[in-house]
Amino acid sequence: MSDGSVIIIGNFDGVHRGHVALIRAAREAEPGAKVIAVTFWPHPWVIHHPDRVPPLLTTLERRVELLRAAGVDEVVVVDYTHELSRQTPAEFVDGTLRPLDPVRIVVGENFRFGRDNSGDVGTLADLAGGDFKVQVVQLVGDASAPSSATLIRQAIADGDLERFHELSDQVFRFSGVVIEGDHRGRELGFPTANVAVDPTLAVPADGVYAGWVTRLDIPSPRWPAAISVGTNPTFDGVERRIEAYVLDRTDLELYGVEIAIDFDQRIRGQVKYEGREALIAQMHRDVEQIRDILAGHHAP
Incomplete structure (x- = not known):
């Protein structure tokens, strides 16, 4: 592999089709680079909405296993704390992303980050300063809705495995x-x-x-x-x-x-x-x- 890495960022709960699309885009964009998934533990709602934390589709160990099976070379688990939640977008980029030596960062079109979700894909591109590229991937789903952990959780809660398989290629x-x-x-x-x-x-x-x-x-x-x-x-x-x-x-x-x-x-x-x-x-x-x-x- 060449120097540098391609980073994808997200919770990746369930590693559904949208997540797999990010991995595929990262691999295709920089075939020689290491693909790193940056994920967070515990779920951010443990900090922001502790009374409304959603039931997780996977344990952290299973999440890492699925990410690697989908083509990720390395998984970086970021400890989601009150301090991290208060970081500005610039502080998150400098403290978490730049040390991973990115040549490209691939995110979904609805990506938000930093204090109060104040950063978006435009913010990330501005903060790159030409040091790395930012690539946006459209949301993936079926005719009714994009794949999302929220929809998949509802399908599981309903016992609707047919709907689950419409949204995810996982078991x-x-x-x-x-x-x-x-x-x-x-x-x-x-x-x-x-x-x-x-x-x-x-x-x-x-x-x-x-x-x-x-x-x-x-x-x-x-x-x-x-x-x-x-x-x-x-x-x-x-x-x-x-x-x-x-x-x-x-x-x-x-x-x-x-x-x-x-x-x-x-x-x-x-x-x-x-x-x-x-x-x-x-x-x-x-x-x-x-x-x-x-x-x-x-x-x-």
Whole structure:
């Protein structure tokens, strides 16, 4: 690679199509330069609107993983603090961007930065002073709206994975450590790996989904799975959790193991059944439907 870098800037939550377009533009504009993604942690609303922080589509670790998979060479995570939020656009450029030796900075057309979002792409170009180029990329989306983390969060909250896939080429993943459950799944013939719902992360609407499970602690296959999100109302449950039954596997010991649950398609909403037998019969129908769906899909 040549000297210098091409920088893209953003929160990059979910690494959706708009983010991938920035990466592609950066790579094509300066083929020999290092592509650096500058992102922020925690989410800026933790500082500006702590009572309205949106549930994140990805953990920071997953965000970095997706950025690298999309073609970024290096990810710089900027600690978003009160002090940073009060920097002028010039202070941000001089303190955060110039040390990365940019030859070009690529941003979306709605890019804002600096105290009170006072800087825009014109400001950035002025501050460049000829030291680096500024390139603006148009927003990317479908016929109805540009891709955005806000729209994707709403699709996930609605359990609308079809809409999610219209806005993003990623797989929606929820990861966590498997915890002790009620052991009721095993009693019903469908042992599940239970993961607690993290309130800081986006979670699909209550219901049953087709998807995949992967161990994250060791190299692992991706197992087809029936996934339930909800409170288990048939047994008057109150704690919301995610439960994944790996199809045809009753031998997995996953307690204390971090797993990834990848959601593929929603099957139905959450229902309260009249007793165990009605629930078991429905679970058999769900598993067969999910088996048919996943048979035509490659694991993500």
